[in-house]
Amino acid sequence: GENVEQHPSTLSVQEGDSAVIKCTYSDSASNYFPWYKQELGKRPQLIIDIRSNVGEKKDQRIAVTLNKTAKHFSLHITETQPEDSAVYFCAASNAGNMLTFGGGTRLMVKP
C-alpha cells in the first residue's frame, strides 16, 4: 500500500520567515495530494491540495509543489504569522477518498 513520509516533525520559525514541509510517497499511482492544518483540539482543515497533472499551486501565502518523478511534494508558507502555528499533515491518495497521511509537522511561529 501507499506510504507517506513527512519531514520535519517539528519546525520553529520567526514570524515573517518562510516555512517548508516536505513529504514523499511510495505509490506512483497516487494522483491527489492534500494538505491539512490541525490546531489543538480542532478538526483537520483542508488548506490546499494539488493533483498529479499540476506541478505547482498557490493560494495567497501558501503554495504546494509536486515532483512526480521523485515522488515528493512540499508545502511552502511565506510571511508566517503566529496564527499559522499548528500541526500540518500531508496526504496522498491513489484510490478515490482513501487518504494516507504523513506523520505530521508541528509548526511553531515565534512572534
Next chain:
Amino acid sequence: KAGVTQTPRYLIKTRGQQVTLSCSPISGHRSVSWYQQTPGQGLQFLFEYFSETQRNKGNFPGRFSGRQFSNSRSEMNVSTLELGDSALYLCASSLDSGGAYEQYFGPGTRLTVT
C-alpha cells in the same frame, strides 16, 4: 452549508463493550470516510462508504465496521473494545463528483476505553 457533524463528541467505555459513532456529512456529499487519530499512529484510514456501499477499507480488524444510510449519514461500530481503541475518530465527507475529491472533516468523537 452546515459542516460535517459527529455525535457524540466524547465517549467513555469499558473494555469488552461496543460503541456506535455517528457522522452526518455536508449536504449533497455522497462519500463518507472514517479515520482514527492517535498520538502514536497518527491519522489512519478505516473505511469509506459511497452510496451505502463500502468502497475502500483500511487495515483494521473486523471489530471495526460501518454502514451508510440512504441520506448519506454514516455510522461506525467498534465491538469488543480494547484499551488501544482509545482515540479520536474523525469522519470526512466528500462530494466525489466531477473530480471533486476534497474531504472535509468533522470535529471527531473522542473515545476513551478504560
